[in-house]
Amino acid sequence: MSCCAADAAAAARPANLAVSKEELLLASRDLGDGLRQVDLAVPEMHCADCIRKVERGLAALPGVTHARVNLSTRRASVKWNGDVPPLIEALDGLGYAAHLFDADAEDGDPQLARLLRALAVAGFSAMNIMLLSVSVWSGADAGTRQAFYWISAVLALPALLYSGQVFFRSAWSALRHGRSNMDVPISIGVLLAFGMSVYDTYHNEAHAYFDAAISLLFFLLIGRVFDHMMRDKARQAVSGLVRLAPRGATVLRADGGRDYLPLAEIEPGMTLIVAAGDRVPVDGSVVAGVSELDCSVVSGESLPQPVGIGSELKAGMLNLTGGLTVKATARSSDSFLAEMVRLMEVAEGGKARYRQLADRAAQLYSPVIHATALLAFLGWLWATGDWHQSISIAIAVLIITCPCALGLAVPIVQVVAARRLFENGIMVKDGAAMERMAEIDTVAFDKTGTLTLGQLRLENGEAVDPFAAAMAATLAATSNHPVSRAIATHFGSRPSGLSFTKVSEIPGCGIEAEADDGAVYRLGRADWATSAASPGPEAGTVLGRDGSALARFTFRDDLRPDAATTINALRTDGLATLILSGDQPPAVANVAGELGIDDYAACVLPAGKLARVATLTAAGHKVLMVGDGLNDAPVLAAAHVSMAPATAADIGRNAADFVFLRSSLRAVPLAFSISREAGRLIRQNFGLAILYNLIALPIAIAGFVTPLIASLAMSLSSIVVVANALRLRADNAGRRDAAEKKAAAAPAVKRTAVAAPGAR
Amino acid sequence: MQSLVFLIPLAIVVGLVALGIFFWSIRSGQYEDLDGAAERILLDDEDDQ
Numbered sequence: 001m002s003c004c005a006a007d008a009a010a011a012a013r014p015a016n017l018a019v020s021k022e023e024l025l026l027a028s029r030d031l032g033d034g035l036r037q038v039d040l041a042v043p044e045m046h047c048a049d050c051i052r053k054v055e056r057g058l059a060a061l062p063g064v065t066h067a068r069v070n071l072s073t074r075r076a077s078v079k080w081n082g083d084v085p086p087l088i089e090a091l092d093g094l095g096y097a098a099h100l101f102d103a104d105a106e107d108g109d110p111q112l113a114r115l116l117r118a119l120a121v122a123g124f125s126a127m128n129i130m131l132l133s134v135s136v137w138s139g140a141d142a143g144t145r146q147a148f149y150w151i152s153a154v155l156a157l158p159a160l161l162y163s164g165q166v167f168f169r170s171a172w173s174a175l176r177h178g179r180s181n182m183d184v185p186i187s188i189g190v191l192l193a194f195g196m197s198v199y200d201t202y203h204n205e206a207h208a209y210f211d212a213a214i215s216l217l218f219f220l221l222i223g224r225v226f227d228h229m230m231r232d233k234a235r236q237a238v239s240g241l242v243r244l245a246p247r248g249a250t251v252l253r254a255d256g257g258r259d260y261l262p263l264a265e266i267e268p269g270m271t272l273i274v275a276a277g278d279r280v281p282v283d284g285s286v287v288a289g290v291s292e293l294d295c296s297v298v299s300g301e302s303l304p305q306p307v308g309i310g311s312e313l314k315a316g317m318l319n320l321t322g323g324l325t326v327k328a329t330a331r332s333s334d335s336f337l338a339e340m341v342r343l344m345e346v347a348e349g350g351k352a353r354y355r356q357l358a359d360r361a362a363q364l365y366s367p368v369i370h371a372t373a374l375l376a377f378l379g380w381l382w383a384t385g386d387w388h389q390s391i392s393i394a395i396a397v398l399i400i401t402c403p404c405a406l407g408l409a410v411p412i413v414q415v416v417a418a419r420r421l422f423e424n425g426i427m428v429k430d431g432a433a434m435e436r437m438a439e440i441d442t443v444a445f446d447k448t449g450t451l452t453l454g455q456l457r458l459e460n461g462e463a464v465d466p467f468a469a470a471m472a473a474t475l476a477a478t479s480n481h482p483v484s485r486a487i488a489t490h491f492g493s494r495p496s497g498l499s500f501t502k503v504s505e506i507p508g509c510g511i512e513a514e515a516d517d518g519a520v521y522r523l524g525r526a527d528w529a530t531s532a533a534s535p536g537p538e539a540g541t542v543l544g545r546d547g548s549a550l551a552r553f554t555f556r557d558d559l560r561p562d563a564a565t566t567i568n569a570l571r572t573d574g575l576a577t578l579i580l581s582g583d584q585p586p587a588v589a590n591v592a593g594e595l596g597i598d599d600y601a602a603c604v605l606p607a608g609k610l611a612r613v614a615t616l617t618a619a620g621h622k623v624l625m626v627g628d629g630l631n632d633a634p635v636l637a638a639a640h641v642s643m644a645p646a647t648a649a650d651i652g653r654n655a656a657d658f659v660f661l662r663s664s665l666r667a668v669p670l671a672f673s674i675s676r677e678a679g680r681l682i683r684q685n686f687g688l689a690i691l692y693n694l695i696a697l698p699i700a701i702a703g704f705v706t707p708l709i710a711s712l713a714m715s716l717s718s719i720v721v722v723a724n725a726l727r728l729r730a731d732n733a734g735r736r737d738a739a740e741k742k743a744a745a746a747p748a749v750k751r752t753a754v755a756a757p758g759a760r
Numbered sequence: 761m762q763s764l765v766f767l768i769p770l771a772i773v774v775g776l777v778a779l780g781i782f783f784w785s786i787r788s789g790q791y792e793d794l795d796g797a798a799e800r801i802l803l804d805d806e807d808d809q
């Protein structure tokens with residue numbers, strides 16, 4: 001098989017990808033002349049064969065004039081004329097799940113192009129200046145030396161003006177707000193070095209520092225470009241995930257006609273059609289129809305909830321079985337989703353702004369360096385009375401201590417760490433998130449969709465009579481309801497010896513069919529499938545024959561793979577764990593018991609989750625929140641650091657600092673251990689940079705620094721720091737990971753042995 | 761000394777040309793799909809449409 005099949009299985013594949021033509025049209029851009037363009041995310045493309053299949057498959061559709069795949073972003077851009085072609089269906093037929101994504105992620109990336117251009121200009125200048133400097137170092141006569149320095153000055157100017165802006169702007173905005181960051185000493189060092197070199201060239205002095213200043217810019221820009229590319233990749237990967245919120249809704253007009261309107265144009269009082277498989281667009285109440293709703297994203301409840309006329313719906317719930325007519329009770333901007341966004345903003349406003357490690361280091365570093373330079377100047381002035389020599393030495397101190405290594409120490413480690421996380425299917429939004437991740441002492445989990453997969457699985461399959469099981473499987477295969485899918489998946493297709501006719505699905509109740517033995521079979525809600533008096537809500541799903549129960553099925557929401565080992569690994573790392581769930585107490589207690597988590601809370605509202613995390617934070621704990629639902633979004637924003645699975649609701653995903661794409665929960669301890677490892681390497685790099693300064697500073701103060709020494713020392717320290725950062729990939733995190741796996745394996749075996757009887 | 765008068769400008773001009781080519785390649789979108797470019801070389805009959 002090709003590479004694609006295996007990878008596709010590894011990626012979390014979300015269900016319910018219904019995208020209507022209207023939604024496609026709404027997401028597309030008008031290019032004029034009836035030409036429209038839309039970008040689709042196709043996450044399962046991996047190789048040249050995929051490119052060809054997708055491009056050809058799309059281009060073959062009627063009306064399509066252009067289809068181009070971008071493999072880096074896993075997107076396909078399609079242009080067409082006239083009617084909307086069945087793009088999603090065509091790709092589905094080829095075996096690729098495709099979906100629309102947030103359109104506000106614009107084409108290309110001006111910031112990256114700007115950084116690349118700055119890097120190119122700095123690289124060009126640095127190379128040519130170095131070429132000239134080498135001849136000066138090998139002993140050019142005074143005339144040639146001055147000529148070479150003038151050429152160097154001319155070459156350095158564009159690099160300083162264009163490439164240097166990246167640092168100058170950031171430094172200026174920090175200074176204006178009365179703060180200091182790493183760019184402040186960099187900017188001061190580079191500008192002073194350039195200024196003094198021009199002055200010395202004019203007076204035909206022996207030393208000029210054009211090479212040091214510009215190669216410093218070049219090295220630092222390399223770090224910036226990598227950093228930006230990494231973050232960009234994470235951002236694109238996250239924005240390319242399935243959008244859970246619908247883009248619009250079908251509105252029923254008074255005259256019976258239907259319009260597909262964008263979400264923003266829906267007013268309270270409008271009548272909306274919510275078909276089976278659609279998400280509820282805005283808050284509303286049901287005026288016609290019965291169905292069952294999957295509320296897991298909204299409230300965290302794992303079992304589908306029956307609804308009928310008069311039921312209140314919240315935006316984001318998924319309609320499972322029957323079509324509903326809903327009267328909107330709120331605008332999109334007043335709906336449940338918007339309420340979550342408001343809570344998120346409040347939570348973010350209340351959170352103390354985290355200051356990045358590099359900036360905190362700069363806060364200490366720059367005053368020390370600037371004071372040292374000043375002291376060197378005063379000392380030399382007092383000792384020799386020579387103004388020019390004193391200034392030269394003071395500037396040499398600034399140049400040699402210019403935090404080249406320090407400037408690279410943090411970003412390069414974070415880039416390497418982010419890459420390692422990326423290889424394991426974890427996206428990190430920025431470097432600061434990793435710094436915060438390394439500090440946590442408590443992990444709070446949401447239950448439905450986070451600790452569990454959010455998919456129902458049959459619990460008592462072995463206890464069911466095989467004949468009944470075969471019939472149930474045959475009936476269930478006709479339906480898309482999560483309960484039916486769970487039954488069908490569990491039993492597969494078995495011959496039941498009966499053939500059914502007139503199979504029909506009754507929304508909100510179940511499946512009804514007539515068998516060739518003349519009996520009517522019903523698979524569904526207990527009080528509907530059997531004629532017995534209402535047996536209570538926990539009775540589960542029942543297969544009935546002419547009103548008498550044949551078999552009873554109970555379901556559970558499966559734990560994510562490795563949930564138990566994950567909790568153990570976190571505990572071994574000394575972290576406290578707790579569950580904050582919106583689901584019913586028995587379901588939460590069940591999961592908590594199975595994972596050995598003592599601290600859990602059920603039926604928690606979004607504000608309640610927020611309050612709990614705020615209490616923990618106030619008590620001095622640093623909390624990692626792992627959650628996926630709309631109801632988790634505020635607490636994801638409020639927690640010290642947060643993580644969400646790729647299947648999470650859109651705003652939750654955007655609020656989270658880390659997003660993991662694979663289904664295994666091992667992403668959580670992995671992200672923690674890599675972040676901690678990165679933190680250790682960053683501190684080591686700071687140590688190396690300080691060591692370098694301790695050696696270089698006395699030489700500079702003593703007045704022995706020539707441009708050659710400055711260039712060598714700075715390049716060498718940068719290389720050491722980069723080499724140290726690269727150690728993250730190969731050895732430390734890998735070895736630690738293996739050790740953790742081994743440690744986690746032993747209790748995991750015990751745990752499955754304990755859990756098995758309960759699961760049967 | 762004489763050779764420097766044209767060799768150094770020549771070196772800089774060559775550098776500038778390379779810089780210009782790099783700028784052109786950014787503008788024409790050659791850095792937007794690096795993974796795709798690596799794979800597309802394996803397609804034998806690419807029809808740019």
